Amino acid sequence: MSKPPPGSRGEVGLFVTCLVDLMRPSIAFAALKLVEAAGYTPVVPDTQTCCGQPGHNSGDARSARELAQKLIAEFERFPCIVAPSGSCAGMIRTHYPHLFNDDDAWRTRAEALAAKTFELTQFLADVAGVTEVPGDFVGAVTYHDSCAGLRELGVKRQPRALLDRMPGVEQRPLNECEECCGFGGLFSVKYPDISGAIAQRKCDNIRASGASTVALGDLGCMMNIEGRLRRIGDEDTQVIHIAELLAGRLDPD
Amino acid sequence: MEIRSMHFVSRVRQRLDDTELQRNLQRTRGRNAAARLASLSSLDDFDAVRERATEIRASVLRDLDVWLERFEAQATRRGATVLWARDGDEACRLVIDIARRHDVKTVVKAKSMVSEEAGLNAALEAAGIRPVETDLGEYILQINDNEPPSHIIMPVIHKSKEQVSELFARVHGTAAKTDIVELTREAREKLRPEFLGAEMGISGGNFLIAETGSVAIVTNEGNGRMCTTMPRVHVALTGIEKVIPTLDDLATLLRILPRSATGQAISNYVSLLTGPKHEGDADGPAHMYFVLVDGGRADLIGGDFEPMLRCIRCGACMNHCPVYQTIGGHSYGWVYPGPMGSVLTPLYQGLEKAKDLPQAATLCNQCGVVCPVSIPLPDLMRKLREKQVDAGLRPWSERLSMRLWAWVAQRPKLYARGVRLAVRYLRWLADGRDRIQAMGVAPGWTAERDFPAPAAQSFRDQYAARRRAGR
Numbered sequence: 001m002s003k004p005p006p007g008s009r010g011e012v013g014l015f016v017t018c019l020v021d022l023m024r025p026s027i028a029f030a031a032l033k034l035v036e037a038a039g040y041t042p043v044v045p046d047t048q049t050c051c052g053q054p055g056h057n058s059g060d061a062r063s064a065r066e067l068a069q070k071l072i073a074e075f076e077r078f079p080c081i082v083a084p085s086g087s088c089a090g091m092i093r094t095h096y097p098h099l100f101n102d103d104d105a106w107r108t109r110a111e112a113l114a115a116k117t118f119e120l121t122q123f124l125a126d127v128a129g130v131t132e133v134p135g136d137f138v139g140a141v142t143y144h145d146s147c148a149g150l151r152e153l154g155v156k157r158q159p160r161a162l163l164d165r166m167p168g169v170e171q172r173p174l175n176e177c178e179e180c181c182g183f184g185g186l187f188s189v190k191y192p193d194i195s196g197a198i199a200q201r202k203c204d205n206i207r208a209s210g211a212s213t214v215a216l217g218d219l220g221c222m223m224n225i226e227g228r229l230r231r232i233g234d235e236d237t238q239v240i241h242i243a244e245l246l247a248g249r250l251d252p253d
Numbered sequence: 254m255e256i257r258s259m260h261f262v263s264r265v266r267q268r269l270d271d272t273e274l275q276r277n278l279q280r281t282r283g284r285n286a287a288a289r290l291a292s293l294s295s296l297d298d299f300d301a302v303r304e305r306a307t308e309i310r311a312s313v314l315r316d317l318d319v320w321l322e323r324f325e326a327q328a329t330r331r332g333a334t335v336l337w338a339r340d341g342d343e344a345c346r347l348v349i350d351i352a353r354r355h356d357v358k359t360v361v362k363a364k365s366m367v368s369e370e371a372g373l374n375a376a377l378e379a380a381g382i383r384p385v386e387t388d389l390g391e392y393i394l395q396i397n398d399n400e401p402p403s404h405i406i407m408p409v410i411h412k413s414k415e416q417v418s419e420l421f422a423r424v425h426g427t428a429a430k431t432d433i434v435e436l437t438r439e440a441r442e443k444l445r446p447e448f449l450g451a452e453m454g455i456s457g458g459n460f461l462i463a464e465t466g467s468v469a470i471v472t473n474e475g476n477g478r479m480c481t482t483m484p485r486v487h488v489a490l491t492g493i494e495k496v497i498p499t500l501d502d503l504a505t506l507l508r509i510l511p512r513s514a515t516g517q518a519i520s521n522y523v524s525l526l527t528g529p530k531h532e533g534d535a536d537g538p539a540h541m542y543f544v545l546v547d548g549g550r551a552d553l554i555g556g557d558f559e560p561m562l563r564c565i566r567c568g569a570c571m572n573h574c575p576v577y578q579t580i581g582g583h584s585y586g587w588v589y590p591g592p593m594g595s596v597l598t599p600l601y602q603g604l605e606k607a608k609d610l611p612q613a614a615t616l617c618n619q620c621g622v623v624c625p626v627s628i629p630l631p632d633l634m635r636k637l638r639e640k641q642v643d644a645g646l647r648p649w650s651e652r653l654s655m656r657l658w659a660w661v662a663q664r665p666k667l668y669a670r671g672v673r674l675a676v677r678y679l680r681w682l683a684d685g686r687d688r689i690q691a692m693g694v695a696p697g698w699t700a701e702r703d704f705p706a707p708a709a710q711s712f713r714d715q716y717a718a719r720r721r722a723g724r
Contacts, residue, residue, distance in 0.1 A: 016712055018662070022672055023705065025712035044716060049662040055655050057616060059638030059647065063659030070663055098632075147617035176283070180575040184615025189697035191262075191613050193269050196701030197579045198615070227702030230688060251724075 003132065004039030012040040012123075013078035015071070017088045018050040019219045027219060030247035031084040031120055037247075038128040042082075045074045051083075053091045056099070057185050065099050069106065072096070072113050080127065081117040084243045086149020086217050089119040094152040119149050120243055121217060125158035131165060135248035138168030142211035143242075144202070144225070145178050146218040159217060159242045166246070172211040176201070183224040199228040206237060213238040215245050254372050254401060256602045258586030261609035265584045277413050278581055285407075285572040288516025289623070295518050296508060306509050307627040309502045310563035313494075317554060320463045320496045321545070327466030331528030333541040337493075341371030344546045348373060348455065348488055349380045351542055355486045357382060357452040361444075363470065363477040364388040365457030365490050366405055366566065367546050369588040370601070373455070373490070374399065384455075385447045387476040389440055393417055396424045403582030405589060406514050406568045411581050444476070454480035454538070458491035459565070460506060461543075464499045467527040468543070471510060471520045481526055487538040489526070493545045494562040506565060513567040513625040549601035557636050561596050563626040570620035570630060576613060585610060592620035592630040599637055608646055611637035672711045679707050 012035050016028040028044075035042040051071055055063030071092070075081045083089040093114045100107035124130040141163060149155035163169050182188065182198025202225055206214045214237065216222055226239035257264070268274055293299045313320050325335040338344035344367070352360065360377060362368065362384055374384045374395070386395040390409035394400040397420055402408030409417070414433055421439055422429040430436050456477055458468040468489045470477045481487045497503060503525075511517040530537030553559055571577040571591025582590035587598045587607070595610040611634040620630040641647050661668050682689045683706035692699045710718075 021712040022675060023707045025708050025710070025715050028712045028716075046713065046717070047665040049665060049668045050658070052659070055659055057635060057638070058651065058655050059635065059640070059642035060652070060655040060659070061639055063655050066659055067662055147615070147619075151618040151622050178619075180615045180617035180619070182575065182615060184617070187613070187615050188701075189695045191265070191609075192697035192700045193266060194576055194579055194613065195615075195697075197269055198575045199702065201579075223705060224702065227688075227698070227704055230703040231690075231701065 006036065006039065007041040009039040009128070010041065011043050011078055013075045013081040014042045014044050015048060015051070015075065015081055015083040015088060015092075016044060017083055017085045017219070020084060023223070024219055024241070026250060027084050027241045027243050029250050030241070030243035031082065033134065033247045033250065034120065034124060034243060035082060037132075037134055038124060038130050040080075040128070043078065048074055051088045051091045053087060054185060056091065056095060061099070068096050068099050068110065072106075072109050076109060076113050079116065080123065081113065082120055082123045083117070084120045084217070084241065085219065086119045086146045086153055086155055087220065089117055089122075090148035090152035092117040119153050119155050119217060121158040121162055122153060122155050124246075125161050130162065133162055133165050133246045135166050135246045136168060137166060137213075137245055137248065139213055140170045140172050140211040141213045141215050141245065142172045142174040142206060142209040143177065144174060144181065144206070144214055144216040144221065146216055146221045147180050149217050150178055155217065159215070162242075162246055163215070169245075172209045174209050174214070175205045181221045181224050183221045185220065188224060195224070196228065199224050200232070203228050203232065203234070207234065212236060213240055213245075215240050215242045217242045254369050254588050256587045256598070256606050258598055258602070258607035258610055261584060261586060261607075261613065264586060265580050268580050268584050273413070273416070274411055274581055277411055278578060280413070281410055282578050285515060285568070289513055289569060289572070290516075292512040292516040292518055296512065302505065302509050303625055303627060305505050306565075306625055307563065309497055309505060310565070310626045311560070313497055314554060314559055314562050317494070317496070317551075320498060321493060324461050324463040324466060324496050327463065328528070328543060329466070331466045332531070333466065333528050333543060335543045335545065338544055338546045338548075340548050341373075341546065344371045344490060344544050344548075345373055345376035347544050348490065349376065349382065351486065351488055352377070352380070352382050352453055355452060355540065357486065359383045359385060359447065359451040360453045360455055361385050361387050361447050361451040361480045361484060362391070363454070363456040363472065363480040364391055364408070365455065366588055367457060367491050367548070368455065369402065370548055371490075371546065385444070385451065387444050387447065387480055388472075389437065389474055389476075392440055392444065393420065396420065401583065401588075403590065404568060404571060405566050411583065448479045448483055451484045453486040453488065454484040455488045455490055456481050458489045458495055459510070460503055461491065461496040461545075462498075462500055462503055462525075463496055465527055467525050469503055470524040470526065471507070471522070472524070473515070473521040475522055478522060478524055481524060482536050482538065485538055486540045486542070487526070487529075488542045488544055490544045490546070492550055493547055494550050509625040510565055510567055513569040513623065553600060558596070558600055558633060560628050561593070561600065561633060563628055564593055564597075565626055567625055569623045569625065573619040573623050575615060575617060575619070592634070593628070596630060596633045596637065604637070604640060604644055605646060608641065611641065669713055672713065676707050676709070676711055679704075680709070
């Protein structure tokens with residue numbers, strides 16, 4: 001595919017996610033760069049906050065519904081919605097419609113939004129058909145499949161295919177790459193013993209992969225894995241979001 | 254069985270600290286999952302079989318009463334007696350009555366998780382009847398002071414052969430053996446006279462077939478056949494949800510059950526037992542009974558949790574569960590561990606007695622993906638979490654913080670200010686470093702890992718600044 005002229009392919013709504021907004025804005029800037037490079041005009045509604053996942057997973061259905069309604073209203077005008085997170089995109093795509101089982105009007109709107117919402121690499125590989133990525137990383141990389149992206153959205157091949165487009169990247173297999181890292185949202189705080197033990201196993205596998213960099217698509221899992229690596233004294237293994245890796249150097253602020 | 258799920262957190266800690274258990278869990282981890290995956294390749298179309306199996310189980314549940322009546326009529330016609338138990342206690346009473354009627358002193362038992370629900374062994378012993386577990390795993394647990402099973406099809410998966418060797422030497426008074434074949438032979442030698450002497454055999458039942466009034470039993474050791482055919486009396490004890498319409502349905506389910514469970518295309522034995530011994534039969538019991546237990550099942554019909562009753566007890570969910578594989582089955586505190594247990598235990602024993610179980614899951618959905626009857630286990634755990642909130646079983650601080658979060662997140666300007674505050678607070682905690690090692694608001698996080706310091710400015714503030722600068 002030849003490079004499409006900037007903005008020629010229409011608008012895309014970027015849902016930054018609350019965690020990226022607060023903790024690691026570089027992931028959102030990387031996503032902006034990638035969507036732009038694919039020929040789209042990314043739009044970031046400035047009222048966006050949270051997709052409602054914490055409430056949904058904590059048994060607070062009312063909170064989940066309220067935040068879902070807000071997000072639907074903010075994003076439904078876009079032909080496509082993209083999030084640099086498998087779990088937030090999965091929340092919209094897989095769970096939003098069920099939140100409104102008793103409300104036909106909202107259910108219809110939720111289903112319409114769900115059908116056009118994509119995780120970032122899914123969007124780049126499957127919708128945009130990207131064949132060139134700007135990143136220029138050089139080194140060995142292994143990839144962890146975060147649960148929601150993998151099992152709710154089927155994100156598996158896309159990030160690896162995109163990494164294949166980066167000549168400097170040498171992909172290394174990760175043993176048990178489809179196993180949960182032990183994050184699980186508030187699970188990580190409610191059951192730290194179990195969560196830490198599961199994270200430890202993930203870290204052991206990453207370290208055994210021979211790659212000094214692990215890439216993944218969800219900031220929650222990144223914080224869990226990176227936090228565990230640092231706690232056990234591993235200062236060397238780099239934990240990076242797939243968007244950051246694919247986008248490469250970002251404009252200085 | 255007495256429930257201990259309320260002590261989940263302390264039981265987990267003990268098990269994480271138990272180096273021997275951890276070594277045993279490591280050793281078996283992933284083994285069943287790998288075997289399952291390998292065995293699926295011998296099915297032309299796993300998804301189609303799974304869909305069919307799901308539909309068979311779902312359709313039965315839509316008219317459970319009708320299928321149970323048909324089963325009862327057919328089983329009765331073939332000479333068996335069908336008895337109904339409202340709960341485990343009633344099931345124990347019915348079994349003890351049968352034993353007394355037939356002057357039974359010793360019972361040989363094949364594996365039955367419903368008998369664990371009912372606490373049948375303790376009830377039999379109290380009534381002066383001696384139960385002997387004959388499934389190798391269950392036998393090991395019984396001679397180890399009636400230890401409960403830790404897995405629904407591999408009850409003793411938490412033990413190493415060295416532990417079994419030591420137990421056999423101690424209990425049997427024999428020289429310690431380390432060869433598994435020799436250990437198994439020793440158990441067989443102990444069990445053989447029990448099979449020959451017992452007046453009654455008790456089995457579970459994987460499926461009840463309505464069109465023939467039969468019970469299907471799926472086993473690997475052959476003990477199930479001995480228990481159900483050698484003694485004078487056979488009692489099949491199982492749950493009311495196990496009924497399926499036809500033998501064709503059984504054929505479909507048998508294509509998927511052993512594969513999901515142990516990765517076998519078919520188990521070593523599949524027994525189909527229909528009525529007592531008839532004229533001209535070479536063997537079989539003189540009397541055959543079914544004790545079919547409700548135990549909370551009927552209450553689930555027609556509600557959010559009805560899909561749970563589709564469960565065919567293969568154990569695939571626990572074999573693929575990161576939490577189960579880390580803490581072992583005993584942590585869960587009742588009969589059923591892992592994801593299916595985390596849903597069933599609160600439903601059968603009461604939400605308030607198993608508050609941790611639906612929470613202690615990462616919702617990774619490995620269980621939902623591998624379930625051969627498509628039970629949406631993570632969704633059911635979320636539903637249970639909702640019920641906990643509705644019943645006031647979650648800490649007020651958690652409920653308040655969720656509501657507060659949602660309230661603020663619906664007010665973008667206030668939210669933006671909150672984000673700015675949070676960034677400042679976290680950076681203050683980090684104190685110039687790139688990470689936080691102790692965090693008062695989420696001590697659970699920093700107990701096990703570091704928390705990164707956030708960027709100096711949130712995305713929304715950086716982005717707004719760039720836009721103002723015209724970039």
